[in-house]
Amino acid sequence: MRIRFWLKTVVVAVCVLGLTMPAFAKKSAQKDNLVDVKTAWVTGQESFPVWLAKKQGWDKEKGMNIITTVYGSGNEALEDFSVNNWAIGGLGAIPTLRGAKDGNMLVIALANDESDANAVMVRPGSPILNKKGVASSYPNVYGSAVDIRRKSFIVTPLSSSHYTLIKYLEVLGVSPREVDVKFIDQALGLLSFEHAKADAAVFWAPYTFMASGKGYVTASTAYDVNARLPIFIVVNKAYAEQYPEITKNFLAIYMRGIHWLLNAPRADVVKEMQTYYKDVFGLDYSETMLDLNFNVFKLFNLAKQKELFAAGENGVSKVQAWQESIAQFVLNYGSVHKSLEKNIIGSKYVVPTFINMIEESDLK
Incomplete structure (x- = not known):
């Protein structure tokens, strides 16, 4: 796992001699x-x-x-x-x-x-999209404390998606303990989100591209919450x-x-x-x-x-x-x-x- 992981199935092996x-x-x-x-x-x-x-x-x-x-x-x-x-x-x-x-x-x-490749994504019509710019210093962020509390979020643990979520919650004044965090791998997370296993999911590219292609909406990117x-x-x-x-x-x-x-x-x-x-x-x-x-x-x-x-x-x-x-x-x-x-x-x-x-x- 890394800050960004593109396609798990692709590994190019190059012969490497031992280096001392x-x-x-x-x-x-x-x-x-x-x-x-x-x-x-x-x-x-x-x-x-x-x-x-x-x-x-x-x-x-x-x-x-x-x-x-x-x-x-x-x-x-x-x-x-x-x-x-x-x-x-x-x-x-x-x-x-x-x-x-x-x-x-x-x-x-x-x-x-x-930073712009990592995003909190929701379904069209989600209540998280009801308000935008509640925190004046973060005008592009959708959501409010009321709309976020008790919602469930899919993230990959100790990754850029996890970090993005923590910064997103921080901007909206919500503790991680006030939401339901589901730790799932990115590929499985996208599949789970398609089956309505959570209210929101945090993806990195290319999963952000895939999720957008399925009609899901970005509530915030990492850049939007100053998570570089x-x-x-x-x-x-x-x-x-x-x-x-x-x-x-x-x-x-x-x-x-x-x-x-x-x-x-x-x-x-x-x-x-x-x-x-x-x-x-x-x-x-x-x-x-x-x-x-x-x-x-x-x-x-x-x-x-x-x-x-x-x-x-x-x-x-x-x-x-x-x-x-x-x-x-x-x-x-x-x-x-x-x-x-x-x-x-x-x-x-x-x-x-x-x-x-x-x-x-x-x-x-």
Whole structure:
């Protein structure tokens, strides 16, 4: 399970050699003396910049051979991370917390923000839709305390959908104890919701797309209740300390891919994305589905990333603040041992070091 989980049945297996700490950046005899950089991803949009880099040969330009493994979930990726089988990758906020709690993971950039892809959804005619903007600071949120209390909600436990629900209830002044929370997997949750097993359900993409296609209505997205849900670029802390130049060069390549996504003609982007999903995951994505992706998954250019990672007046960056809110959720509803709390409180593992090394010239 991760902040976002696309299609459970799709797992692309890439042969991965065992990686030990001293051999993190060993030379590849088959790759013209390039440095192998082992990376990890979960099925979705965020590995596209790496795919594009391989296709264009950008990694070779930087003296690297990027090796990609795609996992079925963030938890699967973390199992391999714990034995040093990959150095850099993309993870959702909650899997990142699990990786950071042991003190050996750093967040160095944003892959995207999926806050608009997570939504509290109800049936047409639901009383939850009777009122909108009851909390003046959240004008797009449907519902009121009266209409929400004693209602039942389907969510996946300790996930982005669970976090979204908690923030939604908080905005409306309702305690989780005042509603009936049904913990169900996303796919089964959608089926259960179709059979009227709950008053509302909280989904992430592509289940939000599926639910919308069935006529269900969004009462609130995570973004609407300020529950920001980033997908992070993370790195093994020991690797980053041992190989800062490789880490910086990888991030430069990744940001070059994001720059292309944000600036290339949409027709070119859609064509490449369709090829990417087909080649990597065996998925045929229509232009409509890809447009939905671009509408709900926010990308950040280099200047915006530097802004979001910069410390504010209180010494905390916006990215740290997002993650700190999620950390509090995990500490309240998860099972983090007290001795490990110090590694996630304050989100000190979110660092601007490497994004600040990247220049606009690296993106061309």
